[in-house]
Amino acid sequence: MKNKIVQSVWVFGVFTIALLNGGIAYSAVKVGLVLDRGGKDDQSFNSSAYRGLKKAEAELKAEVKTVEAPDDNSFEALQRAFAEKKMDLIIAVGFSQKDAVIKTAKRFPEQKFVLIDADAGLSNVQSAMFEEHEGSFLAGVAAAKHSKTKVIGFIGGMDIPLVKRFLLGYESGAKAVDPSIKVLSNTIGITGEAWANPAKAKELTLAQIQQKADVIYHVSGNSGSGVFDACAQKKVLAIGVDSNQNRLRPGTILTSMMKNIDRVVFDAIKSVQDKKFQGGLVRYGLKSGGVELAFDEHNKPIFDTSAKKLIEEYQAKIIAGKLSVPDYYVTSKRK
Amino acid sequence: MEEWVFPVLRTATPLVFASMGGLWCERSGVIQIGLEGFMLLGAFFGAFFALALKSVFLGFLGAGLIGAILGGVFGIAVIRFRANQIITGTAINLFAAGLTPILCKAVYGSANSSARVDFTEPLLWGPLVAAGLCAVVSWALFLWTPWGLRMRFAGEHPEALQNAGVSVVRYRWMGVVLAGVLASVGGAMLSVFLSSSFVRGMSAGRGFIALAALILGRWNPGLTVMGCFLFAFTDLMQGRLQGHEWFGIKVADPMVHTFPYAVTLFILAFVMGRSRAPKALGEPW
Numbered sequence: 094m095k096n097k098i099v100q101s102v103w104v105f106g107v108f109t110i111a112l113l114n115g116g117i118a119y120s121a122v123k124v125g126l127v128l129d130r131g132g133k134d135d136q137s138f139n140s141s142a143y144r145g146l147k148k149a150e151a152e153l154k155a156e157v158k159t160v161e162a163p164d165d166n167s168f169e170a171l172q173r174a175f176a177e178k179k180m181d182l183i184i185a186v187g188f189s190q191k192d193a194v195i196k197t198a199k200r201f202p203e204q205k206f207v208l209i210d211a212d213a214g215l216s217n218v219q220s221a222m223f224e225e226h227e228g229s230f231l232a233g234v235a236a237a238k239h240s241k242t243k244v245i246g247f248i249g250g251m252d253i254p255l256v257k258r259f260l261l262g263y264e265s266g267a268k269a270v271d272p273s274i275k276v277l278s279n280t281i282g283i284t285g286e287a288w289a290n291p292a293k294a295k296e297l298t299l300a301q302i303q304q305k306a307d308v309i310y311h312v313s314g315n316s317g318s319g320v321f322d323a324c325a326q327k328k329v330l331a332i333g334v335d336s337n338q339n340r341l342r343p344g345t346i347l348t349s350m351m352k353n354i355d356r357v358v359f360d361a362i363k364s365v366q367d368k369k370f371q372g373g374l375v376r377y378g379l380k381s382g383g384v385e386l387a388f389d390e391h392n393k394p395i396f397d398t399s400a401k402k403l404i405e406e407y408q409a410k411i412i413a414g415k416l417s418v419p420d421y422y423v424t425s426k427r428k
Numbered sequence: 429m430e431e432w433v434f435p436v437l438r439t440a441t442p443l444v445f446a447s448m449g450g451l452w453c454e455r456s457g458v459i460q461i462g463l464e465g466f467m468l469l470g471a472f473f474g475a476f477f478a479l480a481l482k483s484v485f486l487g488f489l490g491a492g493l494i495g496a497i498l499g500g501v502f503g504i505a506v507i508r509f510r511a512n513q514i515i516t517g518t519a520i521n522l523f524a525a526g527l528t529p530i531l532c533k534a535v536y537g538s539a540n541s542s543a544r545v546d547f548t549e550p551l552l553w554g555p556l557v558a559a560g561l562c563a564v565v566s567w568a569l570f571l572w573t574p575w576g577l578r579m580r581f582a583g584e585h586p587e588a589l590q591n592a593g594v595s596v597v598r599y600r601w602m603g604v605v606l607a608g609v610l611a612s613v614g615g616a617m618l619s620v621f622l623s624s625s626f627v628r629g630m631s632a633g634r635g636f637i638a639l640a641a642l643i644l645g646r647w648n649p650g651l652t653v654m655g656c657f658l659f660a661f662t663d664l665m666q667g668r669l670q671g672h673e674w675f676g677i678k679v680a681d682p683m684v685h686t687f688p689y690a691v692t693l694f695i696l697a698f699v700m701g702r703s704r705a706p707k708a709l710g711e712p713w
């Protein structure tokens with residue numbers, strides 16, 4: 094009920110904007126960004142995409158519009174409103190927009206889309222997928238190098254393929270350094286609430302620390318603050334995810350496995366401007382800078398220099414294609 | 429101790445507060461389905477007041493105060509205007525889910541999480557003791573005082589209470605406000621004690637678990653607290669069981685996650701016998 098009202102207000106707003114702007118002719122690239130529920134200040138996915146958009150607005154002089162979807166049912170209406178306005182590019186953030194993008198992109202085959210974090214399988218949609226396993230591999234190397242107990246931990250939001258992809262990469266990175274290392278892993282829940290349950294994440298982390306884990310990697314969205322709390326309390330290390338979380342707890346957060354969505358958004362807008370837009374599946378891994386470990390002044394004092402060197406070696410090997418990190422999306426299908 | 433006792437006590441703390449709030453409200457004859465909403469608001473305001481006033485204690489107090497006000501709003505709807513209690517409770521839940529991100533955005537510039545309450549390290553015993561006190565005091569008041577007896581009559585035989593010259597409405601008001609206060613304090617436990625910031629939607633269904641503990645405990649304070657411990661224990665157990673192998677078969681996490689609920693169903697079906705609600709529960713007076 095409440096959602097319906099909010100939704101209609103949004104849709105109405107978008108249409109109004111569309112009408113107001115209808116009469117003016119643009120030469121700049123027109124970009125519409127559809128964010129998911131997190132909104133542009135979620136300090137993760139959406140804010141990263143928004144940063145990329147703002148950068149494009151400033152540097153490429155792109156004409157940008159942003160809408161935040163109040164719930165998962167409004168994606169299609171918001172995307173369609175942009176498509177009817179004949180935007181040059183519509184960017185949809187988050188795997189939850191996949192179905193809506195497929196529908197809208199089929200209805201507007203001339204319209205260019207970027208879908209972040211899912212594969213729409215259409216030629217007018219650039220499906221930007223991140224190679225989380227590659228970044229997680231490096232996180233695993235970092236964890237193994239900093240663990241004194243030879244036990245490391247992993248806290249995932251839900252037991253879903255995406256999280257398993259992180260876990261498999263992390264495990265293989267750690268085992269590449271030391272095959273005898275033990276990796277503990279827990280997931281928080283089975284519903285969307287798992288990503289916003291720091292109290293439970295903290296208990297799970299404390300239990301892992303009890304079992305001697307001394308570096309813990311979280312892939313649990315907003316629940317991650319509970320992981321950081323537990324690690325800070327017990328003086329062990331944590332690894333952040335998605336955006337650079339190092340500054341949240343200097344001294345506790347060893348590094349963060351970043352997904353550089355801002356870069357992807359910016360590059361996509363630039364490609365449209367340069368008339369080099371590429372549809373279909375595009376993978377952003379270590380090579381293209383889509384994923385990387387965060388190094389800044391906050392983790393410099395705690396990050397071992399020899400570990401950093403080793404990470405750079407592995408990174409070079411992965412980029413050169415000499416080392417392939419097992420990808421859960423591939424290995425799970427082979428079974 | 430460190431492995432089981434403290435984690436169970438910690439996990440049960442917000443549930444104990446919320447279910448005690450639910451107990452007083454429901455025993456006085458008002459269905460309280462809005463515990464989840466009160467918890468969420470309490471979680472926000474607990475962090476808000478703790479950060480603004482630089483005191484954890486004032487954080488809990490502030491959360492309780494806001495809980496009392498919102499309990500009052502709930503009371504005006506269901507007692508003064510005799511609105512449907514289930515619908516009003518649901519409204520409280522939706523209201524809390526919508527209001528907290530807006531406030532969080534306004535105060536902290538992000539709809540998803542607040543600033544960090546970073547002075548809570550010495551909080552180890554206080555909240556546990558407070559939860560214990562809350563349970564013991566509720567139980568004592570409930571069994572041994574005329575006040576507790578009247579409270580029970582407001583939900584069981586309001587006519588009898590009325591005939592004895594006692595105002596039913598007054599006791600229901602107390603029940604409703606108590607529910608708001610206690611559930612909000614329980615919610616503040618989440619943001620100030622069990623983690624260190626408010627996160628959007630962080631009550632994560634605990635209000636409903638507290639309600640389930642109440643029903644499991646047959647609306648009896650002692651059994652309800654046991655119910656809270658059972659939920660806390662099975663929840664932790666579930667975490668520890670993940671990734672284990674039984675007879676060479678690795679059970680998938682989502683299966684393990686159903687453990688607390690499977691245990692609850694089992695206990696409800698085979699151990700507890702029939703749970704009887706207060707007779708006048710949900711009937712406006």
